[in-house]
Amino acid sequence: MKYKVSKEELDALFREVYSSPQTEKDYTIPSLKVKEEYKFLAYKYRYALKNFLISNIPVQFDIVSFNSYVGNQVSERNFYINGYDVEKKYRLYVCVSENIEDIINEHLNFDMNKLLNEKFNIQGFLDNLSDTMVSQLKNDFPFTFRKINRPVIQFYEDEFVKLEYKLDIKGESAQINLLIEKTMIDSVDISPFIFSIPTTAGKKKLKKLKDMIPISIEIISKPIDITVDMLKEGQEIEILPEFIKQIK
Template identity: 85%
Template sequence: MKYKVSKEELDALFREVYSTPQTEKNYTIPSLKRKEEYKFLAYKYKYALKNFLISNIPVEFSIVSFNSFTGSQVSEKNFYINGYDVEKKYRLYICASESIEYIINEHLSYDVNKLLNEKFNTQSFLDSLSETLISQLKNDFPFTFRKINRPVIQFYEDEFIKLEYKLDIKGEPAQINLLIEKTMVNSVDISPFIFSIPTTAGKRKLKKLKDILPVSVEIVSKPINISVDMLKSGQEIEITPEFIKQIR
């Protein structure tokens, strides 16, 4: 025996299903917010990064841009990641895009690869880069940094700061990111000054500045009257404040 459903019941069921609001969870990760107040940090570590890249990337490159962002959810797809635990209170991560390895190996000459019998390795590159940046970070953050071996990014607190460096390697894009827990940045007073040895061009400019702004030295003092009787051969006159008061 078949159970027959009336047309009225079916109509009511369809109305209920199609009138129910969408309750599916939105899994889209919110975009990061650009924060200019942290950009000086990206600028501060830019030169350490650039000097490292000059010595460790065997092809032509340039740092196209650097920026700072804040956020609470991380999406680092296709990135190599090195993480550090700081004082068991903060976390920071250094990331390099996987495209770096492909781009560099594509543009290395065959003769060089054959001679050295090796290829560019992103993980080794990231390990060396991490050591360089951590030594630089210790100048601003006098903490203990302990490397953690976890393939995911997980902070103690929700908010973090992202320092982003976009690279151009032989005309192709790549990226290096530094993710720092926001509470860690706010826990110290970071000096806004950047100290570095002046370049040859910088020394020339400093010399030119000194020529434009000459410094004159002038010593101003009051005369002291010493009588002729005191000027005897072999006699020593000690100029003291008490002596000056007597002869004036």
């Protein structure tokens, strides 16, 4: 004998199934969070990155934006990756979007390249870029960087900082990223100042400025004999210069 289910029972069953919470695990990678406090690093290394790109990308480009993010999961898809182990405590990765190779080869129209059938060497580009950026990072992170030959991103700790640079190459979008272990950034006191070698015009202006300040002051004092009795709390030790010399 067949058991017939009423329409009301079926409707109630469907409502129960489709209104129940999702039990399957969500494997999608969560988006990274913008972290403004690290944006000054992206700005600081932007200068070195642009200098490198000017000499190594044979087509017109522009860095249209840069930003900083913090997260604990990262996608490796569509990127060429060079990794570094730092003091066996931290990890650093330089990532270049794969489409850079196709964009540049598409617009590489020099006669000599066509004659020799030369293609843009993306691996050589990535290696030279990595060396340049690591050399720049060493000014702020006095550590030993050892290259690792594994194209898999794996950090010692969960959180990392992503410095993202978006490029416009002949009207097409591409991306270069630096992924730095967050504990590595937090382990040092990074100077916010950006130093660069002055240009020829800058050197001339500095010389002109120095010529406009004709006086320097030199203060010479005698050796001072400080006895134990003078080293008391609240005791003042007066130091008088022997003379002050002005030099034109």
